[in-house]
Amino acid sequence: MKLTASGMHFRTLNEQIRQSADTDIEITNCCGQRYIGSGLQGKNITIHGVPGNALASYFDGGSITVYGNAQDATCDTMNQGRVVIHGSCGDAAGYGMRGGQLLIRDNVGYRAGIHMKAYKEQQPLIMVGGMAGSFLSEYQAGGTIIVLGLNNQEKPAPIGALCCAGMHGGRLFLRCNSEPTDFDNHILVNRATQEDMQSIEEHLQDFCKTFGISYEEVIAKDFYVITPNTSNPYQALYTKNCV
Amino acid sequence: MLQKEGEIRIPSGCAISGIFSRSGQRFNGEEIIRSIAAMHDRSNGLGGGFAGYGIYPRTKDLYALHVFYDTPAAKDDCEKFIAQHFEMEVAEKIPTRRDPSITDEPAIWRYFVFPLAKKMLDIQVDEREFVARCVVKINTTIPGAYVFSSGKNMGVFKAVGFPEDVGRYYCLDQYEGYCWTAHGRYPTNTPGWWGGAHPFAMLDYSVVHNGEISSYDANRRFIEMYGYKCTLLTDTEVITYIIDYLNRKKGLTLQEVADVIAAPFWIEIEKMSEADKKKYTYFRNAFSSLLITGPFSILLGFTGGMMALNDRLKLRSMVVGEKADRVYVASEECAIRAIEPELDKIWSPKGGEPVIVTLDEGVTV
Numbered sequence: 001m002k003l004t005a006s007g008m009h010f011r012t013l014n015e016q017i018r019q020s021a022d023t024d025i026e027i028t029n030c031c032g033q034r035y036i037g038s039g040l041q042g043k044n045i046t047i048h049g050v051p052g053n054a055l056a057s058y059f060d061g062g063s064i065t066v067y068g069n070a071q072d073a074t075c076d077t078m079n080q081g082r083v084v085i086h087g088s089c090g091d092a093a094g095y096g097m098r099g100g101q102l103l104i105r106d107n108v109g110y111r112a113g114i115h116m117k118a119y120k121e122q123q124p125l126i127m128v129g130g131m132a133g134s135f136l137s138e139y140q141a142g143g144t145i146i147v148l149g150l151n152n153q154e155k156p157a158p159i160g161a162l163c164c165a166g167m168h169g170g171r172l173f174l175r176c177n178s179e180p181t182d183f184d185n186h187i188l189v190n191r192a193t194q195e196d197m198q199s200i201e202e203h204l205q206d207f208c209k210t211f212g213i214s215y216e217e218v219i220a221k222d223f224y225v226i227t228p229n230t231s232n233p234y235q236a237l238y239t240k241n242c243v
Numbered sequence: 244m245l246q247k248e249g250e251i252r253i254p255s256g257c258a259i260s261g262i263f264s265r266s267g268q269r270f271n272g273e274e275i276i277r278s279i280a281a282m283h284d285r286s287n288g289l290g291g292g293f294a295g296y297g298i299y300p301r302t303k304d305l306y307a308l309h310v311f312y313d314t315p316a317a318k319d320d321c322e323k324f325i326a327q328h329f330e331m332e333v334a335e336k337i338p339t340r341r342d343p344s345i346t347d348e349p350a351i352w353r354y355f356v357f358p359l360a361k362k363m364l365d366i367q368v369d370e371r372e373f374v375a376r377c378v379v380k381i382n383t384t385i386p387g388a389y390v391f392s393s394g395k396n397m398g399v400f401k402a403v404g405f406p407e408d409v410g411r412y413y414c415l416d417q418y419e420g421y422c423w424t425a426h427g428r429y430p431t432n433t434p435g436w437w438g439g440a441h442p443f444a445m446l447d448y449s450v451v452h453n454g455e456i457s458s459y460d461a462n463r464r465f466i467e468m469y470g471y472k473c474t475l476l477t478d479t480e481v482i483t484y485i486i487d488y489l490n491r492k493k494g495l496t497l498q499e500v501a502d503v504i505a506a507p508f509w510i511e512i513e514k515m516s517e518a519d520k521k522k523y524t525y526f527r528n529a530f531s532s533l534l535i536t537g538p539f540s541i542l543l544g545f546t547g548g549m550m551a552l553n554d555r556l557k558l559r560s561m562v563v564g565e566k567a568d569r570v571y572v573a574s575e576e577c578a579i580r581a582i583e584p585e586l587d588k589i590w591s592p593k594g595g596e597p598v599i600v601t602l603d604e605g606v607t608v
Contacts, residue, residue: 010284032281032577050577069589071575072560090576090591091560109591110557134557134594160593161511 005030010052014038017045023062027051030068037064037083053090056083059100072109075102078124084210088130097124097143105211106130106151110160111138118142118170127207134160137226141169146200148175148207148218156180157224164226172226173200180224192223257441257453258285258406258427258574259561261542262582263549266568267606269297272415274582275423280407281581282427282574285453288344290428290440291409292401294449294544295420297608299396305332305355306374309392309399310381311437312350317387324385328377329356337400342412345404349437353398371446371491376470378445383472389438394447396608397546401426401440409440421608422549424542426451439475443483447546450486452479453574454539454559465532478539485533486543497543497550501597502526504535505555542572547608548601557594564589570600 001022005013010033017025017036023043027036030049037045039058047055047066056064057076069087073095080099091109094102099122107130114135116124124143132147136159149158157180164172164187173192174180180189197219208215260278264270272295279291299307308325312318325331333355339348358373368376378390392399397420400413406427426441442449456462456478463473463481469492471484482504489495489503503526507515512523527534538558543550551572553561564571564579564586571579576589592598602608 031581032575034284050580052575052577069576071577090562091557109560110594133591 001025003027005033005049008033010034010036017043032071037062056081056102059083061100069106070104075100075126078102079122086211089128091133094124094126094145097126098122099124101125102127103207103210104128104130107132108136108147109133111135113140113143113145113172114138116140116143116145116170125203127203128158129207129211129213131155131158132160132163134162135165136160136163137167137170137172138162138164139166139168140164140172143170144173144200144203145170146173146175146203146207149177150175150213150218152177164228167226168228170227174224174226175218175221176224177221180226183226186229188227188229190225190227192225196225197223257429258282258578259425259451259453259540259542260573260578261424261451261544261549261551261571262422263570263600264421264568265570265600265603265606267297267421267602267608268568269300269419269421270423272298272410272418272420272423275425276407276410276415278571278573278578278582279410279425279427281578283405283407285429285574286405286427287429288405289403289430290401290426291404291406292399292426292428292440292442292451293406293410293413293415294392294397294399294422294424294442294444294451295415295418296397296422296447296544296546297420298398298418299355300608302332302355303396303608305357306393306395307398308354308356308378308390309337310352310354311389311391312352313387315350317385318350318352320385321381321388324377324381325354325356328362328373329354329358331356338414338417339412340414342404342408344408345402345412347403347437353392375446375487379470379472382474391438392444392449394444394449395546397447397449397544399442399444399449401442402437403440421602422544424449424451424544424549426453439477441479442544443475443477443479445483445487446491447544448483448487448490449544450479450483450541452482452539452541454478454541454554455537456482456535456539457537458535461532462535479541482535482539482541485535489530489533490545497548497599498597499526501550501552501595503530503533505552505595505597506534507555507595540574548599550600551592551598553592553594553596555595560591562589562591563598568603570598572598 006029026046032052034052037056041060059078061081063082070089072090076095085104088106093112110133126145128147152158156178157176337351402409489500540559540561565588
């Protein structure tokens with residue numbers, strides 16, 4: 001089904017998507033309609049334009065592809081499925097995400113992956129081709145975030161300030177010009193091992209294929225893996241504990 | 244009984260939008276209405292407003308006072324006050340268009356005035372300070388009269404309603420300006436007073452604000468020592484006065500104003516070069532009570548320019564777009580795309596990083 005979203009209220013648009021018997025839905029002239037794909041299952045939605053806030057919130061399987069930028073709170077509490085943004089994404093992407101994949105070709109705003117979590121086969125993934133804003137991985141509890149910084153010329157790492165504050169689970173991979181610093185002391189920064197790289201190889205290849213990027217170029221730079229220090233996770237939570 | 248702002252606390256959500264032409268080209272107010280309307284669901288119909296710059300070219304050397312009146316007596320008292328302090332060139336009703344969704348209208352008047360030289364000499368202040376003091380005086384001592392706009396060649400238009408309805412109510416399609424800002428309000432509980440809508444203005448400064456600042460009382464206590472009266476107890480009013488105080492009275496540049504109100508964290512200052520460390524430490528110490536904490540994204544309009552600023556933690560969204568000589572700022576990208584689908588550039592400024600746009604060199608308005 002094809003839908004032209006011009007001037008349409010989000011409620012009308014989302015009702016039409018839900019009521020459609022078609023699996024494949026294409027939306028053109030999208031301009032700020034919120035909650036597209038919210039709680040939806042089993043549909044493949046293609047969007048041309050700028051979808052509104054909370055795109056793919058509670059998304060529960062299927063796919064959403066955006067040709068344009070996404071706004072704030074994309075994939076909020078998403079459960080499963082795949083969201084691909086051919087552009088940049090606003091703040092709080094993947095907020096509390098608990099499964100599925102969010103692939104962003106360009107940059108992501110502040111607080112990406114805040115409180116992302118994982119359990120058994122529920123392993124959420126966020127991949128960013130460009131740079132991430134401050135507070136990336138804030139309170140991250142699980143899952144994997146990969147930031148490639150393909151447009152990063154100067155900075156050591158493709159991130160802003162105060163990243164991984166309160167992180168207590170999951171992994172953050174950063175493709176860097178030099179070793180990233182500036183993390184809290186409850187955070188461990190290591191060069192990615194061969195084993196680490198193998199664990200994300202499939203994702204990297206998928207990302208490159210999706211956006212037409214050279215895989216060789218991506219792996220030509222050093223990757224670092226950032227994890228919480230699980231040996232004494234509450235060491236500096238309120239006050240310094242003695243080890 | 245209906246409570247006014249200040250008698251009740253109003254946390255708010257909101258949407259903001261702004262358009263600026265660097266070449267000083269004046270464009271119709273309908274454009275900003277279409278932009279803010281794209282974010283309709285960020286407002287709840289309890290406040291909308293606009294500021295336009297360059298809209299009164301024929302009376303550009305006069306102060307345009309926009310005033311709400313609740314009663315005929317308030318109008319009499321206020322006009323008497325204005326006549327005592329200003330030379331009044333024009334007094335007229337602000338043209339409005341009936342709109343079923345806009346109700347409980349006060350009387351809305353505007354006056355094009357100039358301060359009486361003798362009065363200014365009497366109290367030995369400059370023209371702008373004189374006007375500012377008169378506005379504070381009217382708003383605090385004449386019950387039922389509220390001056391909501393007081394700059395030269397600019398004007399604020401606001402009401403209780405959705406912003407697009409408010410814009411059409413005020414016939415903004417009849418005005419042209421080189422800069423427009425807009426606000427859609429989402430207070431969760433409001434007495435619905437017209438004066439409480441944004442923008443808040445003092446002289447030619449106007450502020451639209453999306454957020455909820457937590458430093459309000461600290462800011463208010465400080466600013467009230469300098470002759471301002473926070474009559475509305477809303478955070479946007481205090482932001483307007485802080486900017487007026489720092490920029491107009493203390494002579495700080497707008498970049499420096501941003502460095503004071505959205506100051507870098509101490510941990511960031513520690514990592515700076517010695518010169519910067521000295522500067523930022525000085526600002527934080529000298530104006531510690533003017534640090535604004537809590538979420539905000541604001542758009543400041545002023546003669547010849549516009550500034551966009553987020554709180555340093557960036558707890559509110561804000562996007563900036565550029566196309567030829569135009570600069571667009573909005574809470575959401577869709578509000579920019581709605582009026583300019585093809586942009587040269589679009590980005591999100593960092594928290595605490597001001598985006599200041601001014602007219603190109605040589606452009607006069």
